[in-house]
Amino acid sequence: MTHSTYIQQAPSSFKLNQTLVADAPRRDEQALAQAELDTHLETQAEAVAPTQDPLTSRDRRIIGEIIEVQPESIRTIWIE
Numbered sequence: 001m002t003h004s005t006y007i008q009q010a011p012s013s014f015k016l017n018q019t020l021v022a023d024a025p026r027r028d029e030q031a032l033a034q035a036e037l038d039t040h041l042e043t044q045a046e047a048v049a050p051t052q053d054p055l056t057s058r059d060r061r062i063i064g065e066i067i068e069v070q071p072e073s074i075r076t077i078w079i080e
Contacts, residue, residue, distance in 0.1 A: 055063075055074065064071035 060071035060074045063074050
């Protein structure tokens with residue numbers, strides 16, 4: 001069994017670069033809307049299930065002394 005695919009070539013009046021440039025403001029609005037949605041979703045997720053930090057400031061200070069870094073730079077610790 002064969003499968004035929006038909007394609008249509010763009011008309012000669014079609015200008016790809018002009019279309020992309022004209023479409024740029026819409027993409028900027030879409031990116032802005034997506035960022036706003038992401039922020040909203042993060043806020044909602046935090047409200048439903050707040051993130052609890054397993055490390056106390058004392059833990060960070062001790063770990064920082066052991067590995068010789070600033071305690072504020074310690075986000076998590078992983079031991080295998």
